[in-house]
Amino acid sequence: MTDSKRPGGLDLDRRSVLTLGGLAAMTGVLAACGGNTGREPSTGASGASAGGGSKPTLQQWYHQYGEAGTQQAVERYAAAYPNATVKVTWKPGDYDQSTAASLLTDAGPDVFEYGNGPTIDMIKGGQVVEMTDLFGDAKSDFNDSILQRMTYQDKIWAIPQVIDMQLLVYRKSMLDKAGVQPPQTIDELIDAAKKLTNGNVKGLFLGNAGGADLMGGPMLWSAGLDYLTPDNKFGFDDPRAATALGKLREMWDAKVLLLGAPKDWFDPSALVNGLTAMQFTGLWTFPDIKKGLGDDFGVMAWPKLDAQGKDSVPVGAYGSCVSAKSNNVDAAKAFAKWLWIDQTKDQLDFATSYGFHIPSRKSLIPQADTLKSGQAADAARLATEVGHAQSPLLWTPKCSTAFGDAMNRIVKEGADPKAQIAQVKSVADAELKRVLS
């Protein structure tokens, strides 16, 4: 049956993580065939008795980060932990799926990272333990939208590790040449894209799907709406949402969008190679953009639809979770707290020494050398000020599939946004009813 099929070793399209997944996709692709489960029998020492001599053994899982040196870094942090022996497993390939499956068994990790924290079904299924008590005073220091994303019913289920973000990047020289100012609204953006489109050079790159897979959330936010309301009801049954999503179709019809670039939006080559003047991409591309364009680029949030709307940037973070099946839940929690709350030096190192990420503790941002000046500083400010978690906790895979289908039909086929939104609503309402029951 289904298990005989390879899901393709690639993670070009990992479901829930916007950003680190993109990096892994860029550089981690070919290593996707390792088979190390990394699980060794734990010593069986319980967390409670850990003080009495023999240290417990903990298994910690990471997905394969793309940047060189990250694996050595997390192994170094783990080795420095005094109260337990921590074995780090670096898992290439379809991390989310294999980790989710491993939580069903006893062979899973004690501490593991998961994109934007555990899923709602992991929380409801009792597969992960609550982490609220670990935060203490530090709680207010974490990026608000990310922490909110990992919170369910006032309980926190993961510790945010490092933040990644997406934003609009443009080539200053191309805008200057066309006499275009950085756009402040969506309509200005469309105008700018039209002026910047010239033969094989397109004005705007929103990914090879014309933004159908990427820009749904930002378009809702630009209209001042969201996937869900604060009280967890369907959030965009609204004519303004239809208008906003229709704007993507307008761009598509105007033929100002770059389509079919050899590398998708998470890679800067379309911008660097001059295929487009503006590109929606990730903070992690900045080193490559700098290499290719020097200082000839600027950054901005995804603009608001109109005066009633809001600017936005999507943010995401891997969250450190503790499995409920761990033999040493307390020891695992203590380790997660030690590394991702207390060890600010390691957090800073992990966020800035290997690639471009933002520490999830706000107080560390001013200390991050990579984020002190220029475009990266602008980006870090946007993440704190107008950052939106990529999608809410209660937005299940089924909801995002339905929304992705609707976006594809709206953008690529010109379907009526209102009717498509109604279809998403019927799926989402059923899912919300299920997870909230």
Place this chain on the structure above:
Amino acid sequence: MTLSARLRGRQDRNLWFWVFVGPFVIGLVVFVYVPIIWSIYLSFFNSYNTVTPTEFVGFGNYLDMLRDPAFVDSLWTFAVFAVFIVPVTFVASLAIALLVARTRVMQAFFRSVFFLPTACSYVVASLIWKMSIFSGVRSGLANYVLGWFGLDSIPWLSLAQPPWYWLVIVTARLWLQLGFYMILFLAGIQRINPNLYEAAAIDGAEGWKVLRHITLPQLRATSTAVLLLLLINAFQAFDEFYNILSTFGTYPPYARPPLVYLYYTALGSGQDFGHGSAGAVILTLIILIVALGQGRILRLGGRDD
């Protein structure tokens, strides 16, 4: 004779039977039959994030899946896809096999050339198709060729209308699969008794007549097997579709194989094993029904021999 001696059989035959067959039987049971039966079991339960569910829901999951327009839509798409891809692959691989079988020079070379793509990973082939041959910019091979004729670049995989993505997928699939089925046909052709051809030649048969009255009937067993494999393959399509068409976190609602849909909504990070298993069982039943129907039709035709 003692009991143990009797159990072992003459010359320990039973013992050796199990020594040789046992490991495979165990593997088959553990990795194939148990998962299938477990999956059927799960399909009757509400089993989010668990494989030991407790809440029995009867046929609820099946009704949900059959009422899910996206799933039903993918089933129809792949029924149509099968109607197209099965005959095309069948005829093309048979044609190549016939040509290669007739070749007197460098037969081994041509056999290898056509068979070699089978050894290529679906993922690698998909990436080459997606990023090199059918990328949407001028540097892609297909658009480069269009450039010779002064035509605009086509973003092959971004457009929903016209559905150029089928061209990409079907060519990738044919390139990957033709060689394998060609080898099956070639083996079948080489087993045909040459006396038949000699007798036919003496009776004055040649060309199409030989093909129709000797080669094709003699290939019936091979043809049945190839058709069945092609059919199962069409409905179980996953790899090249997933790797060519999926973008970051989503898969477009068109050309979406049932298994890809299940992967996204239920069996991937969703871990909704109840609905996922129900969908998989529905798909299996469809394959079973179509395969049985096909077997019956071919057997009816075979009664004359």
